[in-house]
Amino acid sequence: xxxxxxxxxxxxxxxxxxxxxxxxxxxxxxxxxxxxxxxxxxxxxxxxxxxxxxxxxxxxxxxxxxxxxxxxxxxxxxxxxxxxxxxxxxxxxxxxxxxxxxxxxxxxxxxxxxxxxxxxxxxxxxxxxxxxxxxxx
Numbered sequence: 001x002x003x004x005x006x007x008x009x010x011x012x013x014x015x016x017x018x019x020x021x022x023x024x025x026x027x028x029x030x031x032x033x034x035x036x037x038x039x040x041x042x043x044x045x046x047x048x049x050x051x052x053x054x055x056x057x058x059x060x061x062x063x064x065x066x067x068x069x070x071x072x073x074x075x076x077x078x079x080x081x082x083x084x085x086x087x088x089x090x091x092x093x094x095x096x097x098x099x100x101x102x103x104x105x106x107x108x109x110x111x112x113x114x115x116x117x118x119x120x121x122x123x124x125x126x127x128x129x130x131x132x133x134x135x136x137x
Contacts, residue, residue, distance in 0.1 A: 028108050030101060030119040033128045036091065039116055040064075043089050051084075051092040053077075053099050054122065062132040064093070064125070072099040078106065086112045093118035093125070 050067040052059060059069050070080050090112060094100040097119045104117045126132060
């Protein structure tokens with residue numbers, strides 16, 4: 001029982017850190033597709049960055065319009081990330097939410113101010129019929 005309680009507390013603290021973390025007037029939030037879509041719409045004129053961290057093969061199946069593709073697994077990913085404007089809101093997503101959550105954590109360490117993570121990823125976005133485009137080769 002003690003082991004279960006310890007694991008539950010650790011799991012809970014990890015979950016909380018991904019849901020909302022406000023620090024030094026910055027926020028890092030993992031949200032569902034509906035909230036992600038609402039926040040994208042609200043930030044239309046704020047100079048937002050939409051960041052797709054999937055591979056080219058995954059992106060070929062579709063992407064959110066206006067997204068910049070930056071493959072999480074490609075060499076130089078962190079250096080490219082560091083060149084983004086840290087004061088603009090960033091909306092990050094991957095296929096299922098894992099790489100984007102890792103990216104959000106990297107961005108937090110790098111000093112980005114506002115990061116929204118699509119917690120269930122692009123596949124959930126697509127399944128729920130939110131708009132996306134098929135990129136041209």
